[in-house]
Amino acid sequence: MSSLRRSDEQRERSPCLGVRAGDMRVLGGDRRVALDVLMMGWGLGTWLGVNGVFVQLPLLVQRLPEGWALPSFMVVCIQLANVGVLAYAALRRLFPRAPDAPYVYGMLGVGTAALFLNAFLHERTAWVAGAERSVAFLAVTFFTGLVGCTSSVLFYPYLRHFRDVYLATYLVGEGLSGLLPGLLSLAQGSGGEPRCVYAPDNASVTAVPPEPRFDSTVFLAVVGCLSALSLASFALLNSLPTFAAERVRPADAAKQDEATGEPLLRARWVGVMAMMAALNACMNGLLPSIQSYSCMPYGAQTYHLAVTLGAMANPLACLAGVWLRPVRGRALAALLGAALLPLGYVLATALLSPAPPLQHSAGGRALVVLAWVALYAALSYARMWVYGWARRGGAAGMRVCGAVNQAGSALGSLTLFLIVNFTDVFVQAPQCALPPL
Incomplete structure (x- = not known):
């Protein structure tokens, strides 16, 4: 009997998504489906703006003056948005008893406004230090990034006010912030390869990219509407009294703030957090910055598919965490070990740009797209696993x-x-x- 109890306790402490194994069997059951829908709608707004502009990169790198280096400028602007995290931390110290909800409203409002502004300003450029730069696009992208960066330290702790089972559907919503812009981008189309227009004397040439089915203004405006939907979802789940039974009692939420399941300075915590840092350095720094160099030599359509399908891999990884039994630490390590193969391949194609292997073959185009999708799927699942594991540390751990x-x-x-x-x-x-003279 004692061994059976220990087995039950191990299942109860499943690290994936931080919920009990019994709660992960189905999305129905002992939960409110309407609240699940609102949680997904709220989670949609976290990285929606960032994912929206990233899936536009196959079009934007052909139109904006930074060219293939544009993603590296974007990721720096987004990381500068971590000033929002510092501002939130300062406000928490000044007003420790203030609720989180007003901060969430503010962030989602800023993200929605930024997307609508970017829809109409993204092609405005200015000369900076002797070079033409996409000042408006990068400045508004900074404000878009405020939502995603701040959500990591603001939105997750707010979830402690609701039962654990809703973390899974919130994460699915966060994954939808990549899926829905990806589907919209597939409908938009990449526009194909640029057309070369030569001057009459052949002294100069201009690359004219073909037009997609609808332009970036329409795309970003639609994504802005989705962000407004996220804001409305949060307003409903935060204010409707019908969900009161799904909330954690204030006394229990306070206990989560004051106590952690494990000391945060234990070796295991430090190791898992180091893995989290490495995953995000790769996903949010390395990979977006080199993807244009890895994919554009194979053509704009290949780049378009790699960006779009890679963004769609994230919610599928989150759904795997909802429907499947959580993997153990050794299985996760094996998954990350296997991910080194596509990681090495995409690094090789980027480093060998503009003449990567199999450049002019259909197999080469398919291989680079598959490598990017597999890599994003594996890293997304691993990051979700870490977030679920960190929940055992309460609000402080999150x-x-x-x-x-x-x-x-x-x-x-x-x-x-x-x-x-x-x-x-x-x-x-x-x-x-x-042409040669």
Whole structure:
């Protein structure tokens, strides 16, 4: 009997998503489906703006002056948005008893406004330090990034006010912030390869990208509407009294703030947080910065598919965490070990740009897309596993996890920005070549 009780306790402490194994069997059962829907709607707004502009990159790198280096500028602007995390931490110290809900409203409002502004301002450029720069696009992207960066330390702790089972559907909603812009981008189309227009004397050439089914203004405006939907979802789940039974009692929520299941300085905690930093340095710094160099040599459509399907892999990984039995630590380590293969391949294609292997074959195009999708799926699942494991540390553990998330992302983004823009490690090919004289 004692061994049976120990087995039950181990299942109760499943690290994946931080919920009990019995709660993960089905989305129905002992839960409110309407609240599940609102949780997904709220989670949709977390990284919606960031994912929205990233899936537009196959179009934007052909239109904005930074070219293939544009993603490296974007990830730095997004990481600079971590100033929002510092501002929130300062406000928490000044007003420790203030509720989190007003901060959530403010962040979602800023993200919605930023998306609508970007829809109409993204092509405005200005000369900075002797070079034409996408000042408006990058500035508004900074405000878009405020939501995603701050959500790591603001939105997750707010979830402690609801029963554990709703963390899973919130994470599915967060994954939808990549899926829905991805589907919209597939409907939009990449526009295909640029057309080369030569001057009458062949002294100059201009690359003219073809038009997609609808332009970036329409795309970003639709994503802005989705962000407004996220704001409305949070307003409903936060204010409707019908969900009072699904909330954790204030006394229990306070206990989560004051006590943790495990001391945060234990070796296991430090190790898992180090893995979280590495995952986010890779996902939010390294990979976005090099994807244009890895994929554009295979064509704009290949880049479009790699970006879009990679963004869609994230919610599928979250759904796997909802429907499947959580994996053990050794299985996760095996998964990450297997992910080194596609990671090595995409690094090789980026480093060998503008002439990567199998450049002019259909197999080469398919292989690079599959590598990017598999890599994002594996890393997304691993990051979700860490978030679920961190929940056992209560609100303090979730805040530490969020802070480590942003620290790893910032380090990876800054490192790649310097490498991409101040070395010759990654090389952009000209879209059109002048004919020989």
